[in-house]
Amino acid sequence: MERFSSVSMAVVRRLPKYHRYLEELIKNDIRRVSSQELSKITGFTASQIRQDLNCFGGFGQQGYGYNVDELHDEIGKILGLNKLYNTVIIGAGNLGQAIANYSFFDKSGFKMTAIFDVNPKLVGMKINDIPVVDVDELEQFINEHNIEIIVICTPKSQAQKVADIATRTNIKAIWNFAPTDLKVREDIIVENVHLSESLFTISYLLKEKEEQYRKKK
Amino acid sequence: MERFSSVSMAVVRRLPKYHRYLEELIKNDIRRVSSQELSKITGFTASQIRQDLNCFGGFGQQGYGYNVDELHDEIGKILGLNKLYNTVIIGAGNLGQAIANYSFFDKSGFKMTAIFDVNPKLVGMKINDIPVVDVDELEQFINEHNIEIIVICTPKSQAQKVADIATRTNIKAIWNFAPTDLKVREDIIVENVHLSESLFTISYLLKEKEEQYRKKK
DNA sequence: TAGATTGTTAATCGATTAACAATC
DNA sequence: TAGATTGTTAATCGATTAACAATC
Numbered sequence: 001m002e003r004f005s006s007v008s009m010a011v012v013r014r015l016p017k018y019h020r021y022l023e024e025l026i027k028n029d030i031r032r033v034s035s036q037e038l039s040k041i042t043g044f045t046a047s048q049i050r051q052d053l054n055c056f057g058g059f060g061q062q063g064y065g066y067n068v069d070e071l072h073d074e075i076g077k078i079l080g081l082n083k084l085y086n087t088v089i090i091g092a093g094n095l096g097q098a099i100a101n102y103s104f105f106d107k108s109g110f111k112m113t114a115i116f117d118v119n120p121k122l123v124g125m126k127i128n129d130i131p132v133v134d135v136d137e138l139e140q141f142i143n144e145h146n147i148e149i150i151v152i153c154t155p156k157s158q159a160q161k162v163a164d165i166a167t168r169t170n171i172k173a174i175w176n177f178a179p180t181d182l183k184v185r186e187d188i189i190v191e192n193v194h195l196s197e198s199l200f201t202i203s204y205l206l207k208e209k210e211e212q213y214r215k216k217k
Numbered sequence: 218m219e220r221f222s223s224v225s226m227a228v229v230r231r232l233p234k235y236h237r238y239l240e241e242l243i244k245n246d247i248r249r250v251s252s253q254e255l256s257k258i259t260g261f262t263a264s265q266i267r268q269d270l271n272c273f274g275g276f277g278q279q280g281y282g283y284n285v286d287e288l289h290d291e292i293g294k295i296l297g298l299n300k301l302y303n304t305v306i307i308g309a310g311n312l313g314q315a316i317a318n319y320s321f322f323d324k325s326g327f328k329m330t331a332i333f334d335v336n337p338k339l340v341g342m343k344i345n346d347i348p349v350v351d352v353d354e355l356e357q358f359i360n361e362h363n364i365e366i367i368v369i370c371t372p373k374s375q376a377q378k379v380a381d382i383a384t385r386t387n388i389k390a391i392w393n394f395a396p397t398d399l400k401v402r403e404d405i406i407v408e409n410v411h412l413s414e415s416l417f418t419i420s421y422l423l424k425e426k427e428e429q430y431r432k433k434k
Numbered sequence: 435t436a437g438a439t440t441g442t443t444a445a446t447c448g449a450t451t452a453a454c455a456a457t458c
Numbered sequence: 459t460a461g462a463t464t465g466t467t468a469a470t471c472g473a474t475t476a477a478c479a480a481t482c
Binding site: 012015016017019020078079080081083084085093094095097098099101102104105106109148149157172173175179189191193194195196197198199200201202203204205206207208209 | 408
């Protein structure tokens with residue numbers, strides 16, 4: 001994936017966490033928060049939090065801290081959550097359905113417009129009010145509906161094919177759940193969710209802990 | 218999450234990628250690979266690959282490179298993939314079912330023993346041959362079956378409750394898909410998969426790209 | 435004004451890359 | 459032996475933390 005600005009991905013990947021925790025604070029009617037308090041909640045150091053936020057502007061006030069509502073809003077804008085992104089899901093299996101059913105994404109501006117599948121039994125159905133469409137119509141649909149993001153929830157074997165079709169269109173980003181690294185145009189953003197890599201990290205840590213434990217004895 | 222050894226998480230999180238790519242090479246009957254070739258495939262630098270591997274031992278041979286089969290095997294062992302982990306899934310919604318149906322995890326040593334749910338209609342059913350059990354029996358089941366890993370696929374509202382129950386047992390790790398940060402005993406490994414954080418990263422990059430584009434004009 | 439807390443610079447720490455001697 | 463490529467040390471780069479002056 002290309003980088004476009006000077007803000008590091010390490011910082012960017014912390015932004016959604018800030019956003020989420022600020023939401024919690026709003027729910028609890030907390031109006032004001034210092035970097036130190038945020039530190040306690042998020043686990044990041046206060047210094048890091050101030051550094052991170054100052055990549056985007058001075059949202060705080062000396063002697064006071066940050067206004068929770070305002071900061072939440074600003075981070076939302078930085079993340080682009082005030083915009084609408086026409087999105088489609090490809091693959092109506094359990095994973096595709098899970099994402100279709102998780103209305104939070106829709107509420108956050110990712111408009112789930114259709115789900116594509118090869119299975120003729122599913123085509124024509126609706127999942128969480130989102131129509132299931134034949135995958136043969138994918139390319140045309142993307143073009144006609146100005147789809148910007150595609151979510152790949154197909155088996156590994158189909159993922160690259162789907163990416164190839166999508167790459168012929170004007171889509172801008174791929175959210176890929178297939179356990180493979182897609183080859184696409186340089187200008188397309190690819191965000192991978194590789195579940196097995198996440199799970200394997202657990203087994204690594206388990207094994208390591210076991211070994212440490214044995215050594216101590 | 219605690220760290221236990223000197224190998225950094227940055228390195229650990231690359232190991233599953235090496236493992237996966239080596240599998241591809243084996244499938245293509247390639248027996249031997251240099252760090253330079255691996256660099257081309259994985260996108261990491263050859264230097265980094267050699268550094269990474271040497272955290273665990275000298276698996277290569279000067280002038281030759283690495284034996285693909287052997288390296289794949291060694292990394293598998295490092296990741297603990299030669300062991301069995303009794304695992305349960307909590308939440309038989311789409312996500313829980315997706316994981317239950319993805320037999321790759323089972324093949325990798327994560328023995329999916331049961332799926333827990335509150336819905337009495339689901340209890341007693343089987344998903345990919347894995348029984349659905351009433352969540353009331355969770356604690357007892359964990360104890361009786363020596364469960365080491367639990368996978369939380371419940372809604373956000375239930376996640377901490379489930380974690381609290383599990384924390385009373387001897388489980389060793391939690392794979393958490395609920396969009397919240399769990400509070401658990403220090404000695405339990407928690408690996409989060411926060412989907413919305415991943416998706417929000419996409420919208421950040423989209424927005425940023427848009428801005429860059431506008432600036433150029 | 436005094437106290438608190440930010441914004442920002444400088445110091446530290448860690449991870450990545452470069453270079454090359456060792457050796458197959 | 460000559461060529462290739464590792465293992466490993468040193469250099470560089472980037473990210474995190476510490477410190478403190480600015481200021482609300």
